[in-house]
Amino acid sequence: MQNALSLLNNLNPEQLRAVTFPNESALILAGAGSGKTRVLTTRIAWLLATGSVSPHAVLAVTFTNKAAKEMAHRLSTMVSANVKQMWLGTFHGLCCRFLRIHHRDAGLPENFRILDSADQLSVIKRLLKEWNIAESYIAPKALQGFINSHKENGLRANALTAKDEYHRHLIECFAHYDTRCRKEGVLDFAELLLRSYEVLQANEALRQHYQQRFRHILIDEFQDTNKLQYAWIKLLSAGGAAVFAVGDDDQSIYRFRGANVGNMSLLLKDFAICEPIKLEHNYRSHGIILKAANALISHNKNRLGKNLRTDSEDGEKIRFLSAENDYAESHFVIEEIQQLHRNGLNYNEIAVLYRNNAQSRILEQELFAQSIPYRIYGGLRFYERQEIKHALAYLRLAVNPQDNDAFLRIVNVPPRGIGAKTIENIQSYAVEEEISYFQAACQMAVRSPKIAAFINIIKELATQSAVLTLPEIVELAINNSQLIDYYQSQKTDQHERIDNLEELINAANAFRAEESGFMAVENPTPQAVLSVFLSNASLEAGEHQAGNNTDAVQLMTIHAAKGLEFDSVFLTGAEEGIFPSEYALAEKGGEEEERRLMYVAMTRAKKRLYISATLYRLLHGQSFYPVVSRFVEEIPDDFIHALSPIKHKEKERQLNDFIQNNHQNFDGFFIGENIRHEKFGTGVIINAIQKTDGSTNLLINFGSLGIKELNTHFAKDKLSKI
DNA sequence: TAGCCGATAGTTTTT
DNA sequence: CTATCGGCTA
Numbered sequence: 251m252q253n254a255l256s257l258l259n260n261l262n263p264e265q266l267r268a269v270t271f272p273n274e275s276a277l278i279l280a281g282a283g284s285g286k287t288r289v290l291t292t293r294i295a296w297l298l299a300t301g302s303v304s305p306h307a308v309l310a311v312t313f314t315n316k317a318a319k320e321m322a323h324r325l326s327t328m329v330s331a332n333v334k335q336m337w338l339g340t341f342h343g344l345c346c347r348f349l350r351i352h353h354r355d356a357g358l359p360e361n362f363r364i365l366d367s368a369d370q371l372s373v374i375k376r377l378l379k380e381w382n383i384a385e386s387y388i389a390p391k392a393l394q395g396f397i398n399s400h401k402e403n404g405l406r407a408n409a410l411t412a413k414d415e416y417h418r419h420l421i422e423c424f425a426h427y428d429t430r431c432r433k434e435g436v437l438d439f440a441e442l443l444l445r446s447y448e449v450l451q452a453n454e455a456l457r458q459h460y461q462q463r464f465r466h467i468l469i470d471e472f473q474d475t476n477k478l479q480y481a482w483i484k485l486l487s488a489g490g491a492a493v494f495a496v497g498d499d500d501q502s503i504y505r506f507r508g509a510n511v512g513n514m515s516l517l518l519k520d521f522a523i524c525e526p527i528k529l530e531h532n533y534r535s536h537g538i539i540l541k542a543a544n545a546l547i548s549h550n551k552n553r554l555g556k557n558l559r560t561d562s563e564d565g566e567k568i569r570f571l572s573a574e575n576d577y578a579e580s581h582f583v584i585e586e587i588q589q590l591h592r593n594g595l596n597y598n599e600i601a602v603l604y605r606n607n608a609q610s611r612i613l614e615q616e617l618f619a620q621s622i623p624y625r626i627y628g629g630l631r632f633y634e635r636q637e638i639k640h641a642l643a644y645l646r647l648a649v650n651p652q653d654n655d656a657f658l659r660i661v662n663v664p665p666r667g668i669g670a671k672t673i674e675n676i677q678s679y680a681v682e683e684e685i686s687y688f689q690a691a692c693q694m695a696v697r698s699p700k701i702a703a704f705i706n707i708i709k710e711l712a713t714q715s716a717v718l719t720l721p722e723i724v725e726l727a728i729n730n731s732q733l734i735d736y737y738q739s740q741k742t743d744q745h746e747r748i749d750n751l752e753e754l755i756n757a758a759n760a761f762r763a764e765e766s767g768f769m770a771v772e773n774p775t776p777q778a779v780l781s782v783f784l785s786n787a788s789l790e791a792g793e794h795q796a797g798n799n800t801d802a803v804q805l806m807t808i809h810a811a812k813g814l815e816f817d818s819v820f821l822t823g824a825e826e827g828i829f830p831s832e833y834a835l836a837e838k839g840g841e842e843e844e845r846r847l848m849y850v851a852m853t854r855a856k857k858r859l860y861i862s863a864t865l866y867r868l869l870h871g872q873s874f875y876p877v878v879s880r881f882v883e884e885i886p887d888d889f890i891h892a893l894s895p896i897k898h899k900e901k902e903r904q905l906n907d908f909i910q911n912n913h914q915n916f917d918g919f920f921i922g923e924n925i926r927h928e929k930f931g932t933g934v935i936i937n938a939i940q941k942t943d944g945s946t947n948l949l950i951n952f953g954s955l956g957i958k959e960l961n962t963h964f965a966k967d968k969l970s971k972i
Numbered sequence: 973t974a975g976c977c978g979a980t981a982g983t984t985t986t987t
Numbered sequence: 988c989t990a991t992c993g994g995c996t997a
């Protein structure tokens with residue numbers, strides 16, 4: 251008991267209340283920087299140390315693999331209980347584990363494969379082609395979104411009713427896609443959850459087993475759960491388990507991906523929780539930053555209500571810069587960074603945040619030019635790189651000859667003379683005979699030495715996979731596929747790609763199947779280990795990035811920054827159209843979601859927060875004169891220190907003067923004239939620049955979308971007079 | 973079959 | 988502007 255009590259040291263009263271809450275369901279409303287992860291981890295440790303529950307009966311769900319690993323690590327230092335007996339992981343990881351154990355009940359092959367988003371998209375493209383549906387009619391991405399969002403809401407094709415012809419086609423494709431995935435023994439991410447849920451629902455014995463087993467279900471980042479995940483938790487906890495959900499409705503920024511903040515109020519109702527426990531003490535940010543963030547988020551209407559407070563001093567005001575253009579903005583950011591670093595701040599205590607990845611380029615150039623070490627998060631992850639996917643596809647096909655997707659990926663990579671025509675033949679033969687592409691190819695290999703060569707590589711790998719260790723078989727796949735030779739001969743990225751392939755062998759060496767949480771049996775065969783390694787790769791986004799320990803400035807999108815904190819934060823591109831993004835604004839509830847994103851960005855900063863906007867930037871090769879973000883206007887003036895005198899109002903006045911003095915005809919248009927654009931809506935022409943070819947570039951103010959520069963020839967049929 | 977060129981689109985992202 | 992993709996030609 252001494253041990254258990256020491257866990258409670260240094261907790262504040264509200265944290266203490268949450269950690270030692272009785273064995274019943276609770277919702278913890280945990281504000282930014284309020285020690286959310288600590289509370290969740292300590293809660294588990296407390297339950298284990300006091301003997302309230304055995305690790306075997308604990309189910310803990312996190313949002314990322316990284317968070318799960320961190321939690322497992324922290325727990326192992328806090329309690330002596332065998333933490334490995336717990337079910338700890340992401341929703342997807344846990345469902346994968348569940349389906350591995352109960353693959354028969356789920357109607358799955360033992361070595362089922364998980365499709366990541368890119369895999370799923372290529373399956374969809376392949377199928378659309380096979381069904382002779384033009385991609386211009388049904389966009390593959392649109393169908394992917396259609397399928398996933400419905401699955402995330404627990405809906406299959408047969409539960410949908412067609413609203414119109416196009417919708418009916420989407421539903422049909424959805425149904426056919428699912429049929430095909432079943433046949434091929436593959437599951438997309440959403441399917442992992444939906445299938446687990448359906449198995450639990452349909453199989454009473456199984457359901458009762460798990461409902462009895464789990465006594466405590468704990469969920470991190472609860473505001474980011476979707477409908478299906480909520481249903482899954484509800485089903486599993488129906489045997490009387492206590493649900494301990496931790497989240498912050500103000501930091502819900504994944505609605506576009508199916509996250510449903512409404513789950514928080516739903517939980518209160520469904521689990522008869524009288525009142526959420528609020529963690530409102532912020533240990534991260536200086537007073538002004540926090541007050542500014544509170545002021546901003548108070549503009550949102552649908553909140554559960556919570557106000558962060560801090561004991562720390564007010565600190566410095568938020569510095570706001572209105573830069574002339576995007577280069578000037580980067581320049582300013584980098585100069586400030588150098589100054590901070592000269593004053594003794596480590597680079598990795600500095601983050602530069604932006605709304606979209608495209609904004610990172612100019613910053614990167616400038617950082618590179620000034621030889622400041624930096625690290626960009628986002629972009630391609632390790633297991634999403636083509637060279638890695640290619641290498642793994644060899645192994646996947648060796649493990650599972652039914653895997654048509656793996657077959658198509660590598661049948662001619664590196665090029666071995668099996669072109670489109672041959673592949674088409676294999677495909678149509680396979681469809682005719684109702685066999686897999688690989689089997690079809692095997693039968694056709696008798697006549698084609700090229701196909702035979704490919705088949706032999708795969709068969710060799712299949713044979714060896716029964717005897718070799720994981721790193722050995724991975725190495726063999728890389729060697730026999732001759733991928734390294736292939737990348738050597740390529741013009742671009744050779745070194746990076748070859749390095750990555752070598753890194754894959756390292757990853758295989760470091761891989762411990764029993765730690766991945768997917769292993770269902772005690773002494774797995776080499777094939778089983780390989781199979782688990784492969785599915786782990788799909789679920790592992792890749793904390794596999796290099797250069798983790800060097801001192802470098804951190805560049806990332808605001809989304810990627812969630813959960814992190816930095817001494818100094820630069821938020822760039824605070825402009826209407828970029829942040830809030832025009833796409834988001836077009837959606838219902840989009841503005842509030844963008845505001846939450848702003849809230850997340852601001853609350854990342856401990857001591858210093860810089861916000862910058864530009865007066866002019868190039869976007870998609872077009873001139874763009876943005877208006878400063880509404881979110882900046884929503885921060886009370888008292889908290890902002892404006893670094894430059896340039897005001898947007900001033901700029902507007904100049905433009906107005908110009909309009910007054912000009913009545914010239916520009917290629918049929920007048921300054922001050924109202925027009926309508928196909929995409930941007932209505933706007934006012936505020937300036938015109940004549941080109942040598944007789945056309946004119948019109949500066950048009952589209953209101954909240956900002957000012958755009960359009961060419962009269964280029965955009966003629968998109969512009970109409972009102 | 974493979975490489976090249978022109979057309980086209982162009983948020984946020986973990987699993 | 989740039990990355991990606993599909994179609995076309997060598």
